[in-house]
Amino acid sequence: MQTACYHCGTANLNNQFSAVVLGELxxxxxxGCQGVAQAIVHNGLENYYSFRSELAPKAVIEGDLDILQALRLFDEKSVSDEFVHQDQKGCEIQLSIAGINCAACGWLIEKQLSQLNGVKKVGANVVAKRLVVVWDEQQLKLSQILQKIQQIGYDAKPFAPEQHEALQQHENKILLKRLGLAGLMTMQVMMLNLGVFFDWFGHIDSETLQYFSWVSLILSTPVALYSAMGFYQSAWKALKAGAVNMDVPISFALLSIYISGCYATLTHSGQSYFESLCMFVFLLLISRFLEQNARYKAAQISANLLNHMPTMATLLIKGEHQLVLAKTLVAGQQVVVKVGQIIPIDGKVIQGVAQVNESMLTGEFELVTKHPQDSVYAGTINQVGTIVVEVSHALKLSLANQINQLQQAAMLAKPKIALLADRMAQYFVIFVLFAAVASFTTWHFIESDRAFWVAISVLIATCPCALGLATPVSLSCAIANLNKQGVLLKRADVLEQLNNIDWVGLDKTGTLTEGKFVLQTLHNLSELSDQQILTLAASLEQFSSHPIASVFKHHFDLLEVNNAKELIAQGIIGHIAGKEYRIGSNTLMDVVIPLHLQGLSVYLACENQLLAAFKLNDNLRQDSHALLDSFKPRHVELLSGDNLHVVxxxxxxxxxxxxxxxxNPQQKLALIKQAQHSGHRVLMVGDGINDAPVLAQADVSITLGMSTDIAKSSADIILLENSLQKIPVLFKIAAKTQAIIQQNMLWALAYNILILPLAVLGILSPLAAVIGMSLSSLLVVLNASRLLRYRA
Structure with a gap:
């Protein structure tokens, strides 16, 4: 039966080649076409066949050409739109990376990718096994980035919560299989050799001993060639790229023991140590398994945000309900959200009242009541009431996705101590290799029988795994803890910088005060009615981004305003019926303000006449006093655009x-620069609207509230809960993180300094070296994991 090729449409005479795509054969x-299709499925790109508008060209097999053609699909806009984020900085993608085992793996990927023309930033999160890349699509294609990662030896896919979880589970299963095999073989080989060592079988002749050696070799081979394969693969990837990582000395030691044992067995000379080999691999895998689970727990807390994102939504079309994929929704559509359902999209309530659980965003479990025109966010849960929500934007641009991008972007900027640890680990591995060679050479002249095992002890005992894990695991745990409490970091290095802050700048409106203005008094100086004055004010304030504008939003009969212009921190100038009107602070007015009206918040003037003055009230936040107490003994200054009397x-x-x-913003910026020029480390807390220049200039900056433009905020830290209470918590976690990093670094360095002489002098046996190295790495991970449970 003749059919058309599913990939390219060419006539297919015998149906000889097939593959399962989208659940069907x-x-x-x-x-060639079969290989490309299989590569597409393998890389998680099956949706290409659902959304394509035309058939693909016929594939030609040339080595790995089928894989390359599959990777080129990532360059098609219809495919990449789902997972590539674009802004003025360039294109950004988050990738799941299989095979990352240690900090050196992440360093290797970062180093290799940074050499590509067009790559602006690259950051590997070893704990979460993810990679964030920012690049210029005019100079570099996404397929080239993925191809480079494959050449290094790692498998990269666009991050998707479900696929990433499946990848983690798959790697966990492989590790458990290797661990189980190593454990089983270790028991068998140990029992066999212990019987020989302790003469449990009585006098054994040389033929029987040789037989036992062959049995040990057969039992140990799966351990050496399968269970330990992860160490070899990691080491080979590093060496192929012209670098070294922690698995290089481990691999060298394991292969040396195995090869020497094979030689001893084949030549009937010397001693084989297959039981040591099996025990080494078993203990190393136990250590790696425990490390992986501790790191996975930290990464899972941050990933929970996207793991609970909805997949389906109830679309409202002409009064009828239709179940659709949440990611297909577009702005302007309406969805129905019933009691107990997850809100599938960011939008505004247009019908009904509900109480929503927003704890997945803010960390606070108190229900938030939502009325018409209130904003709701994808992933939050409707606990009470049924509402109709109008979609604001696609799921890709939802607040939860933006938060996830911020979480991963935080790992792009590493603290100085992390960069120092990475460099130290690289040099230390090289030092370990030289130390092992020097030890072997020296002991060969002193006691040649021990030279080999002394070198093995040096290789294993001093491998700087703990040093490489000390900083990234601590940072990941701290960031995960803060994420759980609704605190987002855009840079991981701010935790380090927070500990050095000695000068704090505070905005007033919306920061120390609630930013919810109410009109207390209207002073009408004109012949117009109060209602006309309010209408004029509302017509002008609709063009303002300042929170004060919300005071006038309830006046709906607005007038037509021409040439409206907002002057940041001053007010609005516009023309109504051919006349120029001004509303704002006294600095914007070109008229004399009566003495008894000076000190008020807002003035309204027409041409050269002052029409009205408004006295507004903005309540002080309840936690403002506690915040200021937490800043002691740091220097604090209040920086505001409001009038002098109110400030x-x-x-x-x-x-x-x-x-x-x-x-004005320029004056605020000058004060921040002046403080920095004087040697101060500056923290700025502002609302992120008029304070963008100072937020960007400060060493560390914090903004409050769930802004819809959160991803473009100039702040380094974003508090999703509109509260100041998290700022003291942030400082305490930053101090705790620094302390734990220092503890981990001190322990890692102290361990290597103490253990090296013991190994070189032959005091430390290879088995003790494995136990020591495993325990040192595990201790670092467990110490860092305390940050997950830390409550300030």
């Missing part, structure tokens, strides 16, 4: 001795 015209009152209330009012 598909037929292909040649092994002075707030400063006196909060007992802030240094304050500034009526500042």
């Amino acid at each position: 598909r037929h292909f015209c040649c092994p 002075q009152q707030l400063a006196q209330t909060l007992k802030i001795s240094d304050w500034h009012g009526q500042l």
Whole structure:
């Protein structure tokens, strides 16, 4: 029966080549098309066949050409739109990486990718086994990045929570199989050789001993060639790229023991140590298994946000309900969310009232009541009531996805101590190799029978695994803890910098105050009615991004405003019916303000006439006093664009001795630069709207609230819960993280310094070396995992 090739559409006469695609058996015209289809499925790109608008060209087999053709599909916009994020910085993608075992693996990938023209940033999160790459698509294609990763020896796929979880489980199963085999063979070989060592079988002749050696060789071979394969693969990837990692000395030691044992067995000379080989591999795999599970726990806390993202949504079309994929929703569509359902998309409530659990974003379990026009976010849970939500934007641009991007972007900027640890680990591995060679050479002249095993002890005991894990595991655990509490870091190095802060700048409106203004008094100085004054004010304030504009939003009969212009931190200028109107602070007014009205928040003027003055009230946050107490003994200054009288009152209330009012963004920026020029490390806390320049300039910056433009914020730290309570917590976790990193580094260095002389002098046996190295790495991971449970 003649059919068309599922991949390219060419006539297919015999249906000889087939593969399962999208859950069905598909037929292909040649092994090339079959190979490309299988590579597409393997790389998680099956949706290509669902969304393609035309058939693909016929595939031709030339070595790995089928894989390369599959990778080129990532360059097609219809495919890449789902997982590539674009902004002014370039294209950004988050990848799941299989085979990352240690910090050196991440360092190797970062080093190799950074050499590609067009790559702007690259950061590997070893704990979560993810990679974030930012690149210029004009200079470099995504397929070239993926191809480079494959050439290094790692398998990369676009990050998807379900696939990433499956990848983790797959690697875990492989590790358990290798561990189980090593454990089983170790018991057999140990029993056999212990019987020989302790003469449990009575006098044994040479033929029987040789027989036991062959049995040990047969039992040990699966351990050496299968169970230990992960160490060899990791070492080979590093050596192939012209680098070394922690698995290089381990692999060299294991292969040396195995090869020497094979030689001793074949030549009937010397001593074989197959029981030591099996025990080494078994203990190393136990250590790696425990490490992997501890690191996975830390990564899982951060990944929970996307693991609970909805896949389906109930679309409302002309009064009828239709079940659709959440990722297919577009702005303007309406979805129904019933009690107990996960809200599938970011949007605004247009009908109904509900109580929503937003703990997955903020870490707070108190239900939030949502009324019409209130915003809701994908992944939060509707606990009470049924609502109709109008979609604001695609699921890809949802707040939860933006948060996830921020979490991963945090690993792009490494603290200085992390960079130092990476460099030290690389040099230390080289030092270990030279130390092993020197030890072997020296002992060969002293006691040749022991030379080999002394070198093995040096290779294993001093492998700097603990040193490589000390910083990344600690940072990952700290970031995971903060994420769980609704605190997002855009740079991992801010935890290090927070400990050096000695100068704090605080914005007033929306930071120390609630930013919820109410009109307290209207002073009408014109012949217009109060309603007309409010209408004029509302018509102008609709063009303002300042929280004060919310005071006038309830006046709906707005006038037409031409040439409206917002002056940051001053107000709005616009023309209504041919006349120029100004609304804002006294610095914007070109009229004389009466003495009794000076010190008010907002003024309205037309041409050269002052029409009205507004006295607004903005309540102080309840946690402002506690925040200021937590900053002691750091220097604190209040920086505000509000008028001097209002700022002075707030400063006196909060007992802030240094304050500034009526500042524009340039003046605020000058004060921050002046403090930095004086040698201070500056923290700026602001609302992220008018304070963007100072937030970007400060050494560390914090903004509050769930802004819809959160990914473009200038701040380094974002508090999803609109509260100041998390700032003292942030400082305490930063201090705790620094302490644990220092403890881990001190332990890792102390262990290697103490263990090296013992190994070189032959005091430390190879078995003790394995136990010591495994325990040192495990201790570092367990110490860092305390940050997951730390509560300030």
